[in-house]
Amino acid sequence: MPSPPPPVPRPVSRTYPCVQMFARLPDSRTTLLQFLPMSRPKDPRDLRKAGARDVDVTLIDAMLALSPEERLRQNDRMVRTIEELRHGFAALRAGDPACKAGGERD
Amino acid sequence: MDSPPSGLETLLARLAASGTDFVLVGALAAVAQGAPLTTFDVDVVHRRGPENVDRLLAFLGSIDARYRGRPSGQVLRPTREALLGEGHQLLTTSLGQLDVLGAIEGGRVYDDLVPDSVTVEVEGKPVRVLGLRMLAELKRGATTSKDRLSLAVLEETLRRSGLG
Numbered sequence: 001m002p003s004p005p006p007p008v009p010r011p012v013s014r015t016y017p018c019v020q021m022f023a024r025l026p027d028s029r030t031t032l033l034q035f036l037p038m039s040r041p042k043d044p045r046d047l048r049k050a051g052a053r054d055v056d057v058t059l060i061d062a063m064l065a066l067s068p069e070e071r072l073r074q075n076d077r078m079v080r081t082i083e084e085l086r087h088g089f090a091a092l093r094a095g096d097p098a099c100k101a102g103g104e105r106d
Numbered sequence: 107m108d109s110p111p112s113g114l115e116t117l118l119a120r121l122a123a124s125g126t127d128f129v130l131v132g133a134l135a136a137v138a139q140g141a142p143l144t145t146f147d148v149d150v151v152h153r154r155g156p157e158n159v160d161r162l163l164a165f166l167g168s169i170d171a172r173y174r175g176r177p178s179g180q181v182l183r184p185t186r187e188a189l190l191g192e193g194h195q196l197l198t199t200s201l202g203q204l205d206v207l208g209a210i211e212g213g214r215v216y217d218d219l220v221p222d223s224v225t226v227e228v229e230g231k232p233v234r235v236l237g238l239r240m241l242a243e244l245k246r247g248a249t250t251s252k253d254r255l256s257l258a259v260l261e262e263t264l265r266r267s268g269l270g
Contacts, residue, residue, distance in 0.1 A: 055258050055259050055262040056142065057262060057266065059142040060140065060141070060142055060259070060262055060263050060266050061266060062142075063137075063140040063141065063142045063263075064140040064263070064266060064267055066140070068138045068139070068226035068227070068228065068235075069115065069226075069227070069228055069229070071137050071138055071139075071140060072114065072115040072118065072134070072137060072138055072228065073115055074137075075114060075115075075134065075137045075143075075144055075145060076113060076114055076115055078144045079114070079144065079145075079146055082144070
């Protein structure tokens with residue numbers, strides 16, 4: 001029985017996670033929509049057919065398992081995340097040096 | 107880009123604690139009942155009686171409520187007369203965005219919505235929330251793509267919660 005191939009090491013990131021995120025996904029609108037599955041853009045021709053098939057039932061079940069207060073807090077957390085992303089993209093557009101940082105840490 | 111701190115749960119709890127009679131509607135009402143949507147504001151339909159409007163006005167003053175979208179430097183605050191009417195007051199506050207609605211689709215006012223509402227507890231205060239079934243019903247008449255997508259989420263949430 002042949003031995004399994006050795007594991008391939010994952011490439012080591014040499015940039016900060018936030019920089020990677022902004023650098024790889026330059027268009028803020030696209031990025032936000034990718035982070036928010038519920039808001040993923042749809043082909044307008046498909047809107048008439050929008051129904052259960054397009055809905056993330058896993059997310060619904062997760063929400064239903066929470067108390068009303070926890071659901072409201074979840075919304076607040078999502079809003080804060082979106083606001084942070086907006087600030088990040090605004091800083092990137094403004095040429096904030098912190099967002100242009102790269103290279104090795106330390 | 108100065109936006110007020112987001113804390114819609116706190117905003118809702120403080121409004122409930124003010125003694126104002128209102129029904130939570132809109133996306134946050136759906137979220138409270140398990141719909142995985144995200145919203146940036148609190149939408150409420152208030153009872154438009156004079157005493158309730160006075161309580162609401164005092165609360166709005168305490169959270170620095172003013173109309174959104176005004177030119178820079180122009181601060182316009184909601185008035186008693188406006189809150190007694192059926193118009194929509196789209197406000198920004200120190201706790202987040204708050205839409206105070208005298209009436210919603212089909213001219214429905216507070217007393218029309220109460221029978222279709224449920225009560226949930228937020229920070230120890232009872233909050234009346236428009237039920238998922240009526241929220242979906244209101245969305246069925248909407249024409250925007252955003253509303254159609256929200257309707258699909260509401261209907262599936264209804265089904266999976268055993269209410270649909």
